[in-house]
Amino acid sequence: xxxYQFWASTLAVFLLAACGPASDEEKTLxxxxxxxxxxxxxxxxFTKKTGITVNVDVFDSSExxxxxxLAGGSGYDVVVPNGPVLARFIKxxxxxxLDKSKLPNLANVDTAITQRAAASDPDNTHGLVYMWGTSGIxxxxxxxKEVLGAxxxxxxxxxxxxxxxxxxxxxxxIYVFDSPADVFELTLAYQGKDPHSTVPDDYAxxxxxxxxxxxxxxxxxxxxxxxxxxxxxxxxxxxxxxDIFQAADRAKExxxxxxxxxxxxxxxxxxxxxxLAIPKxxxxxxxxxxxxxxxxxxxxxxxxxxxxxxxxxxxKAAPFVSKEILEDKxxxxxxxxxxxxxxxxxxxxxxxxxxxxxxNGVKTGT
Amino acid sequence: xxxxxxxxxxxxxxxxxxxxxxxFAIVLKISFATAQLSVPPYGPPLTGANYxxxxxxxxxxxxxxxxxxIALVSxxxxxxxxxxxxxxxxxxxxxxxxxxxxxxxxxxxxxxxxRIYAWIGLLRPTGLINLVLESLGVIAEPLRLLNTDGAVxxxxxxxYLPFMVLPLYARLEKLDPALLEAAADLGARPWSTFLKITxxxxxxxxxxxxxxxxxxxxxEFVIPELLGxxxxxxxxxxxxTEFFTNRxxxxxxxxxxxxLAVLVLPIMWFQAxxxxxxxx
Numbered sequence: 001x002x003x004y005q006f007w008a009s010t011l012a013v014f015l016l017a018a019c020g021p022a023s024d025e026e027k028t029l030x031x032x033x034x035x036x037x038x039x040x041x042x043x044x045x046f047t048k049k050t051g052i053t054v055n056v057d058v059f060d061s062s063e064x065x066x067x068x069x070l071a072g073g074s075g076y077d078v079v080v081p082n083g084p085v086l087a088r089f090i091k092x093x094x095x096x097x098l099d100k101s102k103l104p105n106l107a108n109v110d111t112a113i114t115q116r117a118a119a120s121d122p123d124n125t126h127g128l129v130y131m132w133g134t135s136g137i138x139x140x141x142x143x144x145k146e147v148l149g150a151x152x153x154x155x156x157x158x159x160x161x162x163x164x165x166x167x168x169x170x171x172x173x174i175y176v177f178d179s180p181a182d183v184f185e186l187t188l189a190y191q192g193k194d195p196h197s198t199v200p201d202d203y204a205x206x207x208x209x210x211x212x213x214x215x216x217x218x219x220x221x222x223x224x225x226x227x228x229x230x231x232x233x234x235x236x237x238x239x240x241x242x243d244i245f246q247a248a249d250r251a252k253e254x255x256x257x258x259x260x261x262x263x264x265x266x267x268x269x270x271x272x273x274x275x276l277a278i279p280k281x282x283x284x285x286x287x288x289x290x291x292x293x294x295x296x297x298x299x300x301x302x303x304x305x306x307x308x309x310x311x312x313x314x315x316k317a318a319p320f321v322s323k324e325i326l327e328d329k330x331x332x333x334x335x336x337x338x339x340x341x342x343x344x345x346x347x348x349x350x351x352x353x354x355x356x357x358x359x360n361g362v363k364t365g366t
Numbered sequence: 367x368x369x370x371x372x373x374x375x376x377x378x379x380x381x382x383x384x385x386x387x388x389x390f391a392i393v394l395k396i397s398f399a400t401a402q403l404s405v406p407p408y409g410p411p412l413t414g415a416n417y418x419x420x421x422x423x424x425x426x427x428x429x430x431x432x433x434x435x436i437a438l439v440s441x442x443x444x445x446x447x448x449x450x451x452x453x454x455x456x457x458x459x460x461x462x463x464x465x466x467x468x469x470x471x472x473x474x475x476x477x478x479x480x481r482i483y484a485w486i487g488l489l490r491p492t493g494l495i496n497l498v499l500e501s502l503g504v505i506a507e508p509l510r511l512l513n514t515d516g517a518v519x520x521x522x523x524x525x526y527l528p529f530m531v532l533p534l535y536a537r538l539e540k541l542d543p544a545l546l547e548a549a550a551d552l553g554a555r556p557w558s559t560f561l562k563i564t565x566x567x568x569x570x571x572x573x574x575x576x577x578x579x580x581x582x583x584x585x586e587f588v589i590p591e592l593l594g595x596x597x598x599x600x601x602x603x604x605x606x607t608e609f610f611t612n613r614x615x616x617x618x619x620x621x622x623x624x625x626l627a628v629l630v631l632p633i634m635w636f637q638a639x640x641x642x643x644x645x646x
Contacts (some may be wrong), residue, residue: 218513
């Protein structure tokens with residue numbers, strides 16, 4: 001083969017490869033999702049049903065998703081932002097409005113839940129609620145009882161935010177998630193203020209409460225509390241419901257007599273949402289809509305709930321959700337508790353900067 | 367200069383330009399931009415406000431100082447531990463030296479992250495160290511080892527020790543034993559031989575080792591994140607927070623630029639020391 005023939009054929013191969021994706025536009029889907037956030041057969045069944053193969057990338061922190069999307073040109077068709085992240089994506093014009101004509105299964109959604117999700121996604125135009133949960137207290141019942149006695153207020157933020165309790169639990173270990181958004185919202189609720197307050201002084205007051213208990217906190221971290229709780233290294237953690245269920249699961253599997261429990265505090269707690277959203281520059285927007293419509297099928301989303309122990313927002317999924325989960329008040333809270341939950345939202349840029357600065361001050365003791 | 371030398375020099379500059387100067391120019395540009403909600407999350411107008419905030423807000427200054435303190439202390443500890451090790455390897459029988467050197471670099475064969483996680487397993491309240499001490503009756507309650515500055519020092523010394531031992535060994539191994547014999551013949555005690563002959567001759571190795579440990583430690587993020595507690599304030603974590611939590615790319619770029627400036631000083635000192643060495 002002469003040199004030019006070689007280059008010509010190489011070029012031809014490259015051109016074919018470059019044109020390739022256009023011809024099978026609806027046959028692939030690029031999904032960017034949390035790790036372990038699907039049922040084992042979710043994607044397999046989707047491919048069987050539609051012929052669309054799914055390329056999955058996973059992230060392990062919301063910040064990673066956001067940084068990647070803000071950098072632009074991600075190439076993903078479906079991403080999984082939480083409420084405040086979705087709100088910012090909408091403001092920055094990163095996600096496209098859902099084409100509801102392609103989502104006939106939208107009739108299945110539980111509007112009581114999606115109404116609350118509208119705090120981040122006005123009129124539910126850009127995101128589909130995938131899963132939702134709460135931020136609460138994860139604790140080691142035996143150890144807390146040992147330190148505080150049988151009437152320890154495990155269903156109150158007092159456990160962490162009241163120095164009288166926190167100081168006693170300090171030796172045993174308290175971890176707090178490093179998320180200024182959740183922390184300030186629930187602290188304001190604990191102090192009887194509006195969790196979405198726009199008054200800077202309210203935030204200073206919340207930070208002051210944290211400064212008072214800061215010496216008793218072993219660590220501020222977004223995920224280390226899972227293994228710390230599961231290993232019995234700490235007494236109490238402030239964290240996400242699903243993470244704490246995971247810790248409880250791991251502790252049970254290890255079978256070393258360590259128990260992990262979760263409670264939603266009486267003063268109220270953050271209700272968080274994870275959405276499915278389609279980036280504006282998604283290469284396969286049609287396939288993305290097909291995927292969203294598939295997720296809206298009651299059996300499909302129920303299988304995910306059974307796997308990950310989070311509540312879904314599908315009104316028809318209950319018959320397919322395992323009884324154990326359906327009756328777990330920490331996953332599907334009782335109506336009176338639902339009244340005390342408030343959705344997380346993205347505040348104004350000024351409040352957000354203030355919150356983060358105050359939280360940095362809490363973490364570093366300044 | 368012949369063609370070959372010119373080409374390879376060009377390759378060096380191309381590499382430096384592409385992976386060092388160009389990215390730095392981009393970071394420098396971003397550090398003067400204004401954060402906004404868009405793709406990418408910054409834009410005009412150009413401003414020096416980020417640098418003003420860096421200097422004005424005590425948090426950043428304390429974080430830089432905290433990083434420098436932790437880097438200095440851990441470099442000193444690494445030197446104290448690494449020097450005797452390098453000396454012993456250099457004085458060991460020749461057939462042993464290769465094996466000993468191999469053992470020093472052996473930990474690199476395991477992922478850095480896994481090795482730091484292993485320390486969590488050792489240091490945590492129900493970890494190996496506490497369990498052994500408790501079962502021996504040395505302590506009644508588990509010691510707080512994890513999430514402390516001490517754990518951070520331990521992690522850094524552990525992770526960076528080979529960077530100290532290798533340049534020291536390279537220098538000590540070349541040391542002419544005849545010099546030591548001569549000193550002994552002239553009546554010098556071992557300790558004064560060490561101070562007057564060995565230590566001065568190994569100085570370039572000490573400097574190289576210290577810089578190899580000090581420079582990456584100042585910007586270290588993983589070790590303080592995993593082993594440190596709330597009181598461990600380091601600039602790497604602040605940079606991470608600015609970039610990821612606050613999504614303030616210009617601010618984090620400014621933090622990175624100042625960090626580089628802080629690190630250029632010891633490198634320049636090293637260059638000057640090298641030149642002096644060459645002249646002597």
